[in-house]
Amino acid sequence: MGTADKFRYKLQTATVVEKLIAINVLVFILFFLAKTIAFLFQWPSDFLMEWFVFPKEPGEYIFKPWSIITYSFLHSGLWHILSNMLILYYAGVYFLTYFSPKKLLTFYFLGVIFGALIYMLSYNLFPAFQATGKSYLVGASAGVMAVLVGISTHVPNLRIRLLFLGTIKLWYIAAFLVVLDIIQIPISNAGGHLAHIGGALFGYVYAKQLGKGNDIASGFEKFLGGFLSMFGGDKKPKSTMRTVYKKAGAKVTAPTKTKISKTEKQQKIDAILDKISKSGYDSLTKQEKDFLFEAGKDN
Numbered sequence: 572m573g574t575a576d577k578f579r580y581k582l583q584t585a586t587v588v589e590k591l592i593a594i595n596v597l598v599f600i601l602f603f604l605a606k607t608i609a610f611l612f613q614w615p616s617d618f619l620m621e622w623f624v625f626p627k628e629p630g631e632y633i634f635k636p637w638s639i640i641t642y643s644f645l646h647s648g649l650w651h652i653l654s655n656m657l658i659l660y661y662a663g664v665y666f667l668t669y670f671s672p673k674k675l676l677t678f679y680f681l682g683v684i685f686g687a688l689i690y691m692l693s694y695n696l697f698p699a700f701q702a703t704g705k706s707y708l709v710g711a712s713a714g715v716m717a718v719l720v721g722i723s724t725h726v727p728n729l730r731i732r733l734l735f736l737g738t739i740k741l742w743y744i745a746a747f748l749v750v751l752d753i754i755q756i757p758i759s760n761a762g763g764h765l766a767h768i769g770g771a772l773f774g775y776v777y778a779k780q781l782g783k784g785n786d787i788a789s790g791f792e793k794f795l796g797g798f799l800s801m802f803g804g805d806k807k808p809k810s811t812m813r814t815v816y817k818k819a820g821a822k823v824t825a826p827t828k829t830k831i832s833k834t835e836k837q838q839k840i841d842a843i844l845d846k847i848s849k850s851g852y853d854s855l856t857k858q859e860k861d862f863l864f865e866a867g868k869d870n
Contacts, residue, residue: 587672588663591679592656595711598644599652620645624707625687627694627762643683645709655711658748661731662719665741668863669725675718677788678777680795682717682770689769690762700761708762713770720745720774725782730837732844738837745771 585593602620609616625642626632632639646652666675690708694700722729723745730738749771752764780787843859855863 586663586667587675588660588667591663591676592660595644595646595652595656599646602645621707624709625690627691627700627703627706627708629691629695632691639684639687640680642687642707642709643711643714646711647709651710655715658719659711659715662715662722662741665726665729665731666718666722668860669722673792677792678717678721678774679714681777681788681791682773683711683714685717685773686713686766686769689772690766693765694762706762708766710763710766712763713766716745716748716767716770717774717777720749720771721778724775724778730840730844732841738841738844 605619606616608614609618622635623638623641623645625638626635646655663675666678670678687708694703694706700706719741723742727740727742729741731741731744732738749768752767752771756764777788839862843855843863846854846859
């Protein structure tokens, strides 16, 4: 298999989360490369970026409506994109255990849109921002928070293993990040934190509605069906249900579940989570994926 074939194979087999991360990283590299070239030739360095960042002014937004999506693929620095992509990767791994790839993209992009709208509304509504000059929003955080809070709301007792803290509920991590955003609004980057809260709020409401059987974003999925399919969002997860065929006259015995103690169950969960952190979710066997799925429902 040649290099081109290997690349094509990896692209085809990559998860929707890996594709999102790859696009974010690629755009980050290209824009900073353009900044370097602009610096060397003393050209205006922000001319290109101005067309893709999301503005606080509705009048400016009218002339670049695409910016409500494109801003999310731009990042201000290495730590900005690194933190966003790490959270997206780990939250996305668990998200795809319970939802389809298309649903992840719906959470992500509607979180991005909702975060941008909360940012614009806040900067034009609250007196604290009236003296603010030009302000622009960049970063995938609103979409990332929508995915993280969405899966945390859907499976609030799902535990993950952290290096120094042991196992901790994913919900605690999501709640901590939301609180951190709230208390940092008066300190710095108020617009960014407001967008994070907007994405988190959307993720919470959407997950709650899905739990009640209401898909409030089904119209969005249909409207952007072709675009979402570019990420592999139309691929449905393989069912864990098996079809059993019975011969005539044969007696079928229902499979029995082997009961294990809470300690043994937690040890098995920890081992699976360790495997995910080292080798990724795709390294799990079907039995391990099924066990993690059932454990999330039982908690």
